Amino acid sequence: MRPDGYLKTAWIMTVLFSIILPLHSQTPRQFSIELKDKPLPAALKLIEKEGGKNIIFSYNETESYRVTASIRQKTELEAIGTVLNGTPFICKEREEYFVIQKKGKNVPTTEIRGQVTNEKNEPLPYSNVLLLTPGDSTFVNGCVTREDGSFLMIAEEGIPYLIRVSYIGYKTEVQPYHPTPTFHLLPDTQLMQEVTISARRPMIEVGPNGLKANVAGTSLARMGSAAEMLPHLPFVTGRNGEYNVMGCGSPVIYINNKKVRDMTELERIRANEILSAEVITTPGAEYASDVAAVIRLHTIRRRGQGLSGHFNTTYSQGHSANANEYMALNYRTDGLDLFVKGYLAQQNSYGKTTNMNRIKGSAIWQTNKNDVQTHKSQRFSGELGFNYEPDEHHSFGLRYMPETGIGNADRNSSGRTVTRRNDEETDRINFTTAEQTHTGWDHAANAYYAGELG
Structure with a gap:
């Protein structure tokens, strides 16, 4: 072939590839998934994961619906249509995302596109962003920021929402609604004190089904109990x-x-x-069909020889006092770990209710009811067991967990009901109720083996 003919052919092939490749990349991806009695929010999250395009919806509106469907070689839009069939929802496609909303709901919506950075103007990925009502700060919508610190939410127009942003180790910030808010979070020096970084690894790691937070050596480890730490995790x-x-x-x-x-x-x-905490937003087949999300906590395997102990107590005082005490003893030797733990909780509650009922007819009837409720209880739970690691490839253990109430749980209620007709008292009732319950022992046992073969 002549050189000019070769160049002409190469130029034609280049033009063809420049046309074909973009067309191919724009073809929606097809996938297959099986859904068996899945909550609708969980089904939408699975479709979002497979399709790759964000699906924005209200969990509060969709949580009561369940889906059973076999999706075979469908695009993301087709899969959404399948799971929404028979529900009062429709899907609207935007350039960057899908929006799920109720049929006939013509309330105008607006986009909230924001950015979250730290004091050095560096992006803070996986920050929690919550949309709240202005009066009582009720949760409306939420998301986490992307790798570049940006976020996108949909909200109804004309409502003066509050936007609350939090990130591990930084002070939480709240701003009034703005369509393009910018948040610059400052470090929480109290939480960051005494935090040691033992390795150059990210605090948050992305997994196939969610996120993993490395707790040890970070500010998460200074949150008190596991119960206090959980709300600081992404999502x-x-x-x-x-x-x-x-x-x-x-x-x-x-x-x-x-x-x-x-x-x-x-x-x-x-x-x-x-050691770490995993937040799984798209549970796989190893979980039951009704499981919408999973949090897995992995504790640190303690090393060292001899006897050790730990004691912790918490106390709170309102109208009544509440207290919790926790004590643990541990003995380790040559791979054997023996432990005993005890937990004592003293709970007191107080409540006061005032109710007025007014009926207007030929006469005006009004009933006023005042009621005071108190509850007192004490409960003990324990844990006894062992872990044994004969070598680095095998470990097994057993734990026994008893639990019981201490004495009686007392629940009391007292009050007065007064009925009036045209402001003239016609009836008055004083009442008192008292209830005592006592629970026996509850017993639970758990055994495990973890090993490597081959």
Whole structure:
């Protein structure tokens, strides 16, 4: 072939590839997933993961719907249409994301595009961003920032929302609504004190199904108990044993592969005993179909020989006092770890209710009710067991966990109901109720083996 003919052919091929390749890259990706009785928010998160384009929706509106569907070689838009079939929701596609909203809901919406940086103007990825109502700070929507510190949320127009941003080791900042807010978070010097970095590794690592937070050696380890640390993780909100993973719902929590059934167990574990925490937003097939999110805590394997101990107490005073005491003893020798733990909780509560009911007819009837409720209880739980590591490839252990109430749990209520007709008293009732309950012993045992073969 002549040189000029070769150049002409090469030029034609270059032009063809420049046309074909962009067309190919713009072809929506097709995928297949099986959904069996999945909560709708969890189904949308799985589709978002496979399709790659963000899906923005309200968890509060979608959480009560469940999905069973077989999605075979569909695009992200087609998959969304499949899971929304039979629900009161529709999908609207934007250039960068999909929006899920109720049918017939024509409320105008607006985008909130913001940026979160630190004191050095460096991006803070995986910061928690919450959209709150202005009056009572009720949670409306939420997300986490991207790698570049940016975030995107959808909100109804005309409402003066508050935007709350938090990041591990930095002071939380709250700003009034703005369509393009910028947050510059300052370090929380109290939390950052005594934090030692033992290795040059990121605090947050991205995994195939969520995020992993390295706790040991970071400000997370100074959060007190595991229960106090959890709300500081990316995607996680809540407190007092009631947690929520944004866009997913209530998570199932594991500690070293053991499912947490009593949330007070999180109060008994100190944050500085935790090595890492995983927040799984798209649980895989190894979890039950109704599991919308998972948090897995991995504790530090203690090294050293001899006897050690730990004691912790907390006290709070409102109308009544509440206290918790925790004590642990541990003995280690040649790979054998023996432990005994005790936890005592004293709980007191006080509540006062005032109720007025007014009916207007031929006469005006009004009933006023005043009620005072008190509750007192004490509870003990313990843990006894061992871990044994004969070598670096094998380990096994057993733990026994008893729990019981101490004495009686007392619940009392007293008050008065007064009924008036045209401001004239017609009836007056004084009432008092008292209830005492006593629970026996609850027993639980857990055994494990972890090893490598070959």
